[in-house]
Amino acid sequence: MLEKKPLVTHMYTADPSANVFNGKLYIYPSHDRDIEMESNDNGDQYDMNDYHVFEMDDMNQAPKDLGLALHLDDVPWASKQLWAPDAATKNGKYYLYFPARDKDGIFRIGVAVGAAPGGPFKAQKDYIKGSFSIDPCVFTDDDGSTYMGFGGIWGGQLDKWVSGSFDPEGKEPEGNVPAVCPKIAKLSDDMLEFAEKPRDLVIVDEAGKPLQANDHDRRYFEGPWLHKYNGTYYFSYSTGDTHRLVYATSKTIYGPYTYRGMFLPPVLGWTTHHSIVEYKGQWYLFYHDCELSKGINHKRCVKFCKLSYNADGTIVPMTP
Ligand code: FUB
Numbered sequence: 232m233l234e235k236k237p238l239v240t241h242m243y244t245a246d247p248s249a250n251v252f253n254g255k256l257y258i259y260p261s262h263d264r265d266i267e268m269e270s271n272d273n274g275d276q277y278d279m280n281d282y283h284v285f286e287m288d289d290m291n292q293a294p295k296d297l298g299l300a301l302h303l304d305d306v307p308w309a310s311k312q313l314w315a316p317d318a319a320t321k322n323g324k325y326y327l328y329f330p331a332r333d334k335d336g337i338f339r340i341g342v343a344v345g346a347a348p349g350g351p352f353k354a355q356k357d358y359i360k361g362s363f364s365i366d367p368c369v370f371t372d373d374d375g376s377t378y379m380g381f382g383g384i385w386g387g388q389l390d391k392w393v394s395g396s397f398d399p400e401g402k403e404p405e406g407n408v409p410a411v412c413p414k415i416a417k418l419s420d421d422m423l424e425f426a427e428k429p430r431d432l433v434i435v436d437e438a439g440k441p442l443q444a445n446d447h448d449r450r451y452f453e454g455p456w457l458h459k460y461n462g463t464y465y466f467s468y469s470t471g472d473t474h475r476l477v478y479a480t481s482k483t484i485y486g487p488y489t490y491r492g493m494f495l496p497p498v499l500g501w502t503t504h505h506s507i508v509e510y511k512g513q514w515y516l517f518y519h520d521c522e523l524s525k526g527i528n529h530k531r532c533v534k535f536c537k538l539s540y541n542a543d544g545t546i547v548p549m550t551p
Contacts, residue, residue: 235551237523237532238294239285245531246315246454247517248368249508252325252348256510258285258294258517259318259327260533268529270501274386276529279313280304282329284349290510290535297349301327306341306354310334314387315454315504318348319369319377319422326422327352328379330365330387337397338388340367340381342423361425363397364389364414368506370457370484377422378484380432380466382413383453389413409441410434410450413468415485432466433487434479442490447473449490454504457484460514463544467494469503476505476518478546491545494538498551501528507538514538520551 238244243263250257261279268276280303285294303313309331316329327343327350340362343352365387371377382389384403390411391401403411412431419426434442434451442450452471457464466488467478474497479488497503500521508515516538524530539547 233291234536235534239533243530244533245519246504247506247533248317249506249517250318251508251510252320256287257348259316261315263530270528272385277312277314282313282316300350301343301352306331308333308357315366317367317369319371321422328367328369338365339363355423359424363392366453366455368455368457372484377418378415379418380413380415380455380457384411387453404444406445408444410444413451413455434490435487436490449477456506458507460540461544474503476503494546494548495551499526500531516549
């Protein structure tokens with residue numbers, strides 16, 4: 232059984248976004264480099280420069296590496312750090328969404344287009360207008376509308392955009408004040424731009440109050456994922472410095488989303504990042520840890536396990 236084992240062992244992989252296209256499961260991970268770097272809160276050690284896509288149609292067999300899908304050298308607007316990607320399809324084309332620092336060192340989100348789920352993908356000349364920060368997750372609703380959730384604080388710079396423009400000195404607020412919100416925006420019909428200005432995706436507690444900045448066990452940090460189960464929207468994410476994977480639910484795509492709980496406690500390593508997907512009638516959680524490198528934070532490995540829901544729609548908590 233491959234469950235909870237490193238899925239890819241010939242390279243380090245992280246931030247798995249799992250998607251089903253044409254009856255096959257595709258994993259879009261970050262490709263961690265086997266380099267020696269000091270860790271810091273800015274995330275400089277995550278110095279990735281390409282993407283590989285993995286195909287999996289049997290959950291008992293290691294996924295197939297489909298080869299180089301996109302390289303930093305072929306992204307005209309980017310300077311470094313290809314972080315957590317996601318993918319989507321429309322009208323027979325495939326779209327790879329990815330964050331990277333632009334030439335000014337500011338994280339932006341770009342899109343690259345391909346003819347097959349594994350690429351190769353050709354990057355657009357510029358990043359998505361109005362995009363910032365990291366960790367795009369792309370969700371297509373039943374009516375065909377596609378939305379992108381995104382954002383990550385600290386190294387992901389979301390806290391530098393609180394005023395509406397980039398403030399290099401911006402920091403996560405502290406204390407009993409609303410936490411920084413992740414963002415959500417509808418995509419244009421051609422999948423290449425935002426169709427609207429990104430809005431706050433507000434996460435509230437059981438009393439309807441926005442989660443507070445000092446609530447590190449529950450407030451948003453990075454690594455968003457959107458999915459729908461039984462007509463309810465689920466927004467799941469990492470709490471960052473408390474290393475938990477948690478979720479919130481809403482009856483509408485834009486929210487507000489009500490916090491529901493933790494479904495994965497901390498893994499080995501600093502970051503935790505996931506996706507949730509249904510494949511052949513079974514739900515799965517894809518995540519990463521640092522087992523393969525024996526705990527080196529920027530040398531991670533992708534894993535998966537089965538995920539299930541209780542009758543009331545809550546996610547049955549898992550262990551890494
Ligand atoms: O892989 C680089 C960054 O680490 C991702 O963008 C974050 O979500 C965290 O996993």
